[in-house]
Amino acid sequence: MQAAAELCTSRGIPVEATPFDLTYGELDLKVQVDAQAGAKPDVVLQGLNQLIPLDSNDFVVDLTPLANGDELVNDDTIPVLEAGRINGKQLIVPWGISIPAVFVNTDIAASAGVDLDSLVSWDAIEDASAAIAESADNVYGIAFPLQEGWVPLQYLLTAGTELIDGDNAPVFNDDAGDLAIEHINRLYSSGGAFPGDESASREAFASGEVGLFIASSSFIQQFADTSFEWTTVPFPPVEEGGDVVTGAGGAGLAIFADPDRQAAAWEVVKCALDAEILATYAVETIGYLPVRSDIESSLEPGLLDSAPYAAPWSQFGLAGPWLNFPGDDGPRALARFNEAWVEATQQSSNPTAVMDAAAAEIAGLLP
Known part of the structure; x- marks a missing residue:
């Protein structure tokens, strides 16, 4: 600027x-x-x-x-x-x-026997994360930043839902939302996902401690000076051949x-x-x-x-608006959603119940 x-x-x-x-x-x-x-x-x-x-x-x-x-x-x-x-x-x-992308430490992926062309569904990501975590000590399979709720939104949209419906009622905890939160919860509960906040997760990938990092393409230049080879692959659909929807x-x-x-x-x-x-x-x-x-x-x-631009560029045309919560209490609603997302994905054995409780609370904050 x-x-x-x-x-x-x-x-x-x-x-x-x-x-x-x-x-x-x-x-x-x-x-x-x-x-x-x-x-x-x-x-x-x-x-x-x-x-x-x-x-x-x-x-x-x-x-x-x-x-x-x-x-x-x-x-x-x-x-x-x-x-x-x-x-x-x-x-x-x-x-x-920016568009979501899967950043891949190619050395770690190769050592774990992960074929980059196989990363075409959420199940494939889970399999790759597990293989990487099992391949070496002190290496995590995957890491996520929140990015002000942006990364969770990509999962909700691709699963087939969003934050709220046309009546401003929370829908992130519907069946599609459950699919998304349970997928990411499995990555953490298996021990494959790096348990840290956005800054720590970014640093973990940059220092070679994480094999996969799912984040904004705007991270491309932040990893320009890493000591290892890395690339990006497109953000995957729920099932191979399915649709990807991004904000x-x-x-x-x-x-x-x-x-x-x-x-x-x-x-x-x-x-x-x-x-x-x-x-x-x-x-x-x-x-x-x-x-x-x-x-x-x-x-x-x-x-x-x-x-690393080609993968996110291939999905550039899929991007729609970056949805958020409306009203004067929208920032509070987003903060509560992000808090619940971290608890549900990283700390809970019942992630859908955590998101149900958050939805009930957020409903009272929306116009």
Whole structure:
């Protein structure tokens, strides 16, 4: 974003970028507080998981009129615009998209006799995790980060459910949700999954202690300097040959500017979508997948067709909105869901009961 701000400034649109070390949810709350105090920013790099909360935000600008007829921000040039659209309103313009992928330590997998081409279902992942955990001491088969509830969402969507239904009632504990939570619980209860939080899980894979790591493709550049060979394979369906459904991870640009500053803010959004900016920073520096359909000539030749980008890129078209809980208590609902997910997957002999209890509690937090 700093590079984008410098580019905009050089083009006659002065921009001051202010970084914050906050989660997407924390940033959203900060922006709301600042807006209520009369100190709102003009443009915010917003997590795509804030789309549902933004729909009830009085300060965010519907970008649909600004995008109408625009030569850059349209569904042809930016085919993932839907990831920032809700109820007919374009509230976020995606800047970087991430897709779930299976990161594989190829040395560990080979030593355990795991064929990467076999990782085509949840059962196959369980088998591979068990084989890796049994192949050597002090090596775990698999690890997961939560990523603000994003990784659990990928399992729920692919199993055939989501967080809530159209009436805002929790459905993550239905039969499909039970399938997902029981699958991941088996990975932990068997001793094959690394028992740690997001940071520890990431470090465990980076240090060669874990064979499989299921996480966002945005982790690609975080593992660029590891001492071992690794690759990625596509996120698997429940059963071989089945469907995979994903929610788009990543971030995009939202406008909070007052009417007299919205035209300039819109130009800032488009500056940040410059092909060279996206290629250099969003894709090649962070590991996001490109949001522009015409960006390939700006990327390193062959980048998207070779490992580690090829696997998540092959599923790029599957990404829909990153769902979240609505309402003022949405952040509390998400925190309760994440807490329950960790308990159910890592600590419980009855994971479905844990999620049932969480669903009952979260129901009381939703509008």
